Amino acid sequence: MLDKNTQWVVLTGCSSGIGLTTTKILIEEGFNVIATARQPDTIGLANHERLRTHQLDVTDEISIDEFIAWITRQELKIGALINNAGILRMGSTLTIPMEQIRQMFEINVFGSLQMIRKMLPLLQANRGRIINISSDSGLSTQPYTTIYSMSKYAIESLTEGLYYELKELKSNTVDICMIEPGNIATSIMEKALEQMTTTTEIPTELQTQIKQKLEQSTAAFKNSRSPEYISNRIVTLLLEEEVNLRYFAGTADETKYAIQSLLEQVHQINQSSAFGLSREELQKEFKFITNL
Numbered sequence: 001m002l003d004k005n006t007q008w009v010v011l012t013g014c015s016s017g018i019g020l021t022t023t024k025i026l027i028e029e030g031f032n033v034i035a036t037a038r039q040p041d042t043i044g045l046a047n048h049e050r051l052r053t054h055q056l057d058v059t060d061e062i063s064i065d066e067f068i069a070w071i072t073r074q075e076l077k078i079g080a081l082i083n084n085a086g087i088l089r090m091g092s093t094l095t096i097p098m099e100q101i102r103q104m105f106e107i108n109v110f111g112s113l114q115m116i117r118k119m120l121p122l123l124q125a126n127r128g129r130i131i132n133i134s135s136d137s138g139l140s141t142q143p144y145t146t147i148y149s150m151s152k153y154a155i156e157s158l159t160e161g162l163y164y165e166l167k168e169l170k171s172n173t174v175d176i177c178m179i180e181p182g183n184i185a186t187s188i189m190e191k192a193l194e195q196m197t198t199t200t201e202i203p204t205e206l207q208t209q210i211k212q213k214l215e216q217s218t219a220a221f222k223n224s225r226s227p228e229y230i231s232n233r234i235v236t237l238l239l240e241e242e243v244n245l246r247y248f249a250g251t252a253d254e255t256k257y258a259i260q261s262l263l264e265q266v267h268q269i270n271q272s273s274a275f276g277l278s279r280e281e282l283q284k285e286f287k288f289i290t291n292l
Contacts, residue, residue: 007032007077008077008079009034009080009238010071010119011036012083014084021231023035027050029235038056052076058112059106064114080128081116081128081131082131083111083116083133085108087108109151113158116162116176124173128174129177131177131179132178134179136254139156155178156178179249180248181230182250225251
C-alpha cells in the first residue's frame with residue numbers, strides 16, 4: 001500500500017482525459033503526484049505542494065532517462081507508476097498508414113514497457129506498484145478498431161506476464177495490475193476521428209460501414225462514463241494491500257459483452273480441440289463454472 005505522506009505517484013499522459021482527471025483527484029485525495037506529458041504546459045493545473053509536472057516522452061529513451069535523473073536529484077520516493085499514455089487510431093486495418101500503426105505501438109506498448117524497465121529500481125526501493133491502463137478492446141476486437149485492439153492485447157500480455165514473473169523473483173517488492181476501461185468520455189475519440197478523416201484512405205466499398213461505425217462509436221463515447229470513474233478505481237488500487245491481475249471497469253452492457261466474447265472463445269477452443277471436454281467434465285475440472 002502506498003504511503004501518501006512520503007511517496008509519489010508517477011502518471012503518464014496527463015495532458016487530458018483520464019490522466020488529467022486522475023491527477024486532480026489524486027491531489028484532492030492527499031496523494032503526491034508527478035504528472036507528465038510531452039508538453040507539460042498542457043496539463044494546466046495550478047501550483048500545489050503535492051504536485052510536480054515534468055516533460056516526458058515515453059517513446060524517447062533519452063527523455064525517460066532525463067526524467068529518472070530528475071527524480072533522483074529531487075530525492076523523491078516513487079511508490080507507484082501509472083502507465084496511462086496512449087492514443088487511438090481508427091479505420092480499415094488494410095489502409096491505416098504503417099507510420100500511424102508504429103506510432104501507436106510506440107506509445108501504447110513500447111512506451112509502457114520502457115517506463116516499467118526504467119522505473120523498476122525506484123519502485124523496488126519503496127515496495128511500489130505498477131498500474132497499466134488497458135481497455136476492454138484488449139479482450140475483444142471490433143471492426144475498424146483492430147489496430148488499437150492489437151496494442152491493448154499487447155498490454156494485457158505484458159501485464160499478465162510480468163504479474164507472474166515478478167512473483168517468481170524472490171528479491172521483488174513490486175506488484176502490477178491493470179484496469180480495463182470500457183468507453184470513457186474523453187477527447188480520445190475526437191482525436192482519432194480527426195486523424196482518420198484527414199490522413200487515412202478509406203476503401204470505397206467500406207465507406208458506409210465505417211461511417212456507421214464511427215457514428216455509433218461517437219454516440220457511445222458521448223454517453224459513456226466520465227474519467228472520474230477510472231480515477232476513483234485507481235485511488236482504490238493504490239491503497240489496497242494486495243492487488244489482483246485485472247480489474248474490469250465497464251458498464252453493465254460492456255461487462256456482459258466482454259464475458260460473452262471470452263466464453264465464446266472458450267467454446268471455440270473446446271469444440272475445436274481433439275481433447276475437448278464435456279459439460280460434466282468442464283464442471284468437474286473448473287468448479288467456478290457451476291457457480292456462474
